[in-house]
Amino acid sequence: MELELVNSKFLSLSKLVGREVKKSSSFLDTKLMFGLNGTHKFCSCRGVVLKASYDAASSISKENLVVDTFSCQINGTGLYLRDVRMLDASDDEYGGVVINPQTLPSNPNIFASVLRASLSHWKMKGKKGIWLKLPVEKCDLVPVAVKEGFQYHHAERGYIMMTYWLPDDPCMLPSNASHQVGVGGFVVNDKNEVLVVQEKHSAPALSGLWKIPTGFILESEEIFTGVVREVKEETGIDTEFEEVIAFRHAHNVAFEKSDLFFVCLLRPLSTRIMVDDLEIQAAKWMPLVKFVEQPLVQADSMFKKIIDICIARLGKRYCGLSVHQLVSTFDGKLSSLYFNTVEDSNSNCQAN
Amino acid sequence: MELELVNSKFLSLSKLVGREVKKSSSFLDTKLMFGLNGTHKFCSCRGVVLKASYDAASSISKENLVVDTFSCQINGTGLYLRDVRMLDASDDEYGGVVINPQTLPSNPNIFASVLRASLSHWKMKGKKGIWLKLPVEKCDLVPVAVKEGFQYHHAERGYIMMTYWLPDDPCMLPSNASHQVGVGGFVVNDKNEVLVVQEKHSAPALSGLWKIPTGFILESEEIFTGVVREVKEETGIDTEFEEVIAFRHAHNVAFEKSDLFFVCLLRPLSTRIMVDDLEIQAAKWMPLVKFVEQPLVQADSMFKKIIDICIARLGKRYCGLSVHQLVSTFDGKLSSLYFNTVEDSNSNCQAN
Numbered sequence: 001m002e003l004e005l006v007n008s009k010f011l012s013l014s015k016l017v018g019r020e021v022k023k024s025s026s027f028l029d030t031k032l033m034f035g036l037n038g039t040h041k042f043c044s045c046r047g048v049v050l051k052a053s054y055d056a057a058s059s060i061s062k063e064n065l066v067v068d069t070f071s072c073q074i075n076g077t078g079l080y081l082r083d084v085r086m087l088d089a090s091d092d093e094y095g096g097v098v099i100n101p102q103t104l105p106s107n108p109n110i111f112a113s114v115l116r117a118s119l120s121h122w123k124m125k126g127k128k129g130i131w132l133k134l135p136v137e138k139c140d141l142v143p144v145a146v147k148e149g150f151q152y153h154h155a156e157r158g159y160i161m162m163t164y165w166l167p168d169d170p171c172m173l174p175s176n177a178s179h180q181v182g183v184g185g186f187v188v189n190d191k192n193e194v195l196v197v198q199e200k201h202s203a204p205a206l207s208g209l210w211k212i213p214t215g216f217i218l219e220s221e222e223i224f225t226g227v228v229r230e231v232k233e234e235t236g237i238d239t240e241f242e243e244v245i246a247f248r249h250a251h252n253v254a255f256e257k258s259d260l261f262f263v264c265l266l267r268p269l270s271t272r273i274m275v276d277d278l279e280i281q282a283a284k285w286m287p288l289v290k291f292v293e294q295p296l297v298q299a300d301s302m303f304k305k306i307i308d309i310c311i312a313r314l315g316k317r318y319c320g321l322s323v324h325q326l327v328s329t330f331d332g333k334l335s336s337l338y339f340n341t342v343e344d345s346n347s348n349c350q351a352n
Numbered sequence: 353m354e355l356e357l358v359n360s361k362f363l364s365l366s367k368l369v370g371r372e373v374k375k376s377s378s379f380l381d382t383k384l385m386f387g388l389n390g391t392h393k394f395c396s397c398r399g400v401v402l403k404a405s406y407d408a409a410s411s412i413s414k415e416n417l418v419v420d421t422f423s424c425q426i427n428g429t430g431l432y433l434r435d436v437r438m439l440d441a442s443d444d445e446y447g448g449v450v451i452n453p454q455t456l457p458s459n460p461n462i463f464a465s466v467l468r469a470s471l472s473h474w475k476m477k478g479k480k481g482i483w484l485k486l487p488v489e490k491c492d493l494v495p496v497a498v499k500e501g502f503q504y505h506h507a508e509r510g511y512i513m514m515t516y517w518l519p520d521d522p523c524m525l526p527s528n529a530s531h532q533v534g535v536g537g538f539v540v541n542d543k544n545e546v547l548v549v550q551e552k553h554s555a556p557a558l559s560g561l562w563k564i565p566t567g568f569i570l571e572s573e574e575i576f577t578g579v580v581r582e583v584k585e586e587t588g589i590d591t592e593f594e595e596v597i598a599f600r601h602a603h604n605v606a607f608e609k610s611d612l613f614f615v616c617l618l619r620p621l622s623t624r625i626m627v628d629d630l631e632i633q634a635a636k637w638m639p640l641v642k643f644v645e646q647p648l649v650q651a652d653s654m655f656k657k658i659i660d661i662c663i664a665r666l667g668k669r670y671c672g673l674s675v676h677q678l679v680s681t682f683d684g685k686l687s688s689l690y691f692n693t694v695e696d697s698n699s700n701c702q703a704n
Contacts, residue, residue, distance in 0.1 A: 094553075136498060136503070136504060139494055139495045139498040140495045142491055142494045142495065143491045143492045143494065143495070146488060146491040151488070151509050152488060152507040152508065152509055152510070152511070152512055153507070153509075154506065154507050154508075154607060155504040155505070155506050155507035155512055155513075156504065156506075156528070157503050157504055157505075158504070159504070160504055160507055160512060161507075161607070174568075174606060175532075175568070175571070176508070176529070176607065176609075177528070177529040177530055177531055177532050177607065177609040177610075178529055178531070178532055178533060178568075178569070178571060179529055179530070179531040179532070179533050179612070180527070180529050180530055180531070181530060181531050181610075181612070201446070216526070216527065216530075217530070219527070219530060219610075220603040220604060220610060222601065223601060245691070246673070246689055246690060246691035247673075247689075247690050248687055248688065248689050248690075249574065249575060249687060249688040249690070250683075250685065250687035250688075251572040251687075252572060254526060255506060255513070255528065255529065257528075257529040258529075258533075258571075258572060260531070260533070260612065300680055301678045301679065301680070302678045302679070302680035302687070302689060303680065305676070305678060305689060305691075306689070309691050318692065319671055319692060320692075321598070321599075321673075324657070326653045326654045326657060327653065327654070328652055328653070328654035328655065331602075333602065335600055335601060335602035335603075335654070336600065336601040336602075337598055337599075337600050337654060337657060337658070338598060338599050338600075338601070339597070339598035339657075339661050340670065340671060340692065
């Protein structure tokens with residue numbers, strides 16, 4: 001059952017990744033859903049709602065190799081092979097093939113010959129993108145796959161995903177994740193004091209700067225929960241998310257990926273500061289006026305603009321984006337939509 | 353020179369990635385800058401503004417192995433080794449080590465013994481995170497590194513990045529990119545018609561739905577240029593970016609990563625539609641009323657909400673986020689800040 005669930009997830013993924021899309025998108029067309037408990041059985045990819053392969057996965061062979069009785073004609077010589085060993089794999093919805101990572105041979109030489117035979121077969125059948133997920137335990141197979149023409153696609157701690165684009169025309173496989181997401185919490189109490197920190201590992205240029213708590217959101221974490229967690233971790237202060245005030249988009253940041261940073265307005269729910277000794281040198285409630293007057297803030301157009309906006313928001317002269325969780329019938333999943341509430345009579349913003 | 357530039361980029365990256373951060377962030381503290389032409393020489397990491405290693409990189413040994421004359425005491429036996437071969441590497445700013453990918457030995461056995469000696473040395477010196485970037489040409493070394501205890505961190509087409517956390521306490525190295533970013537273009541002409549498409553690979557459930565053009569942004573592409581490009585590619589229509597209207601955050605999408613989708617309002621600059629035959633079945637200007645009346649839109653709370661917002665924005669009863677490019681002195685780079693212009697007398701929004 002456990003194995004079947006893994007298979008189900010992997011095969012569901014394959015519906016998307018195996019597709020010849022150079023671009024895809026978002027709620028209006030591409031969504032893929034993995035049920036956390038194996039009960040969700042569909043995903044939608046660029047509008048294609050798919051029945052997931054949970055049931056199919058249950059019946060996948062657990063043998064190391066699958067004997068496939070295909071026939072192929074080699075170089076037009078008329079020579080026919082029968083009972084050639086093939087890698088256990090599934091077709092995806094987009095003309096591609098997903099190799100089953102559970103049933104890969106361990107021996108690199110066997111893997112090499114079977115992979116070669118499989119690639120010839122798939123090419124002959126007009127297949128396009130081939131997806132090979134190698135668990136870290138099968139790391140000996142990585143050099144073999146490279147030598148057979150596979151490319152690295154992405155990796156996570158437990159595996160590396162490799163791809164092979166069989167057609168002669170340009171590769172249309174989708175890209176890997178491109179962004180990291182950071183959050184910053186602007187927390188102001190009823191004495192008009194801002195919650196600020198000084199970090200332990202501060203540059204000389206930033207020496208003495210008091211800044212708002214910031215951090216990355218975790219895997220699958222919401223922006224509105226991630227920012228509350230970061231503020232709690234760094235300062236011990238409990239807060240409630242109110243709005244995304246602005247966001248910044250920057251490129252070539254860590255690992256040459258891009259960065260989206262969301263500035264959030266939070267309402268404090270507690271007052272007593274407890275500093276995270278690991279990362280934070282000091283934390284305090286600082287009068288807003290003093291926070292703004294810091295020379296390093298005044299000298300920086302980006303910082304200054306953001307703080308100006310936050311202050312306008314405190315004065316109800318600016319409308320940030322509040323969050324609403326909605327289910328779309330197109331992928332059946334709950335997701336978070338951020339938009340402003342200018343027209344909402346309950347809005348904190350009175351700009352209208 | 354080419355090699356030096358590569359080194360420069362890698363070593364600059366190392367300043368960030370080698371750091372013991374379980375979380376980092378964004379413009380307020382973590383930024384890293386790579387000059388496209390090698391002229392930018394600094395990066396700032398969690399507030400640390402660093403002089404990049406461009407000059408240092410120029411002087412890096414090009415030999416396969418560096419003879420290091422460190423001495424080490426093994427297991428308290430009093431045995432001292434001298435002239436032990438070590439991997440060519442640089443310290444990073446955060447107690448870590450970045451192995452130079454340019455000077456790795458090719459032979460897996462030599463690599464194994466030198467890696468082992470290097471790890472012992474770094475452990476003795478109290479080093480923390482070890483970064484090993486293996487170019488695809490050195491794929492034979494991947495199994496060796498795994499056997500020595502390295503873990504996969506991330507991979508791109510040309511390389512796999514592996515890490516080793518030496519201390520006994522939990523690994524604090526930063527994570528890989530977590531999100532993909534999609535965009536959708538809401539384009540309305542002066543006849544109150546919306547630019548809509550039908551996709552070639554549409555699910556039966558979405559059969560007949562006319563939707564706005566959508567797609568992923570490219571590597572290092574801005575949201576405001578990516579959405580204009582997507583609309584042009586799919587429909588042939590030239591547009592000008594006006595505002596981000598709302599955004600949606602969803603999880604466990606492609607490759608189990610998260611997805612941020614930005615709905616953008618665009619102003620059309622041309623009228624003649626030319627359909628992208630590869631992905632798009634049909635495109636047209638559709639009366640806004642008919643677009644909204646589509647049963648599939650009416651039945652979906654997410655779609656309906658977004659379209660309601662777009663219509664409010666057209667009626668100047670909603671304030672989206674416009675984009676402003678600003679340089680922050682903390683990383684010296686131009687980045688894009690998105691915020692609304694409620695207070696701006698030139699704003700299109702008259703909600704104020």
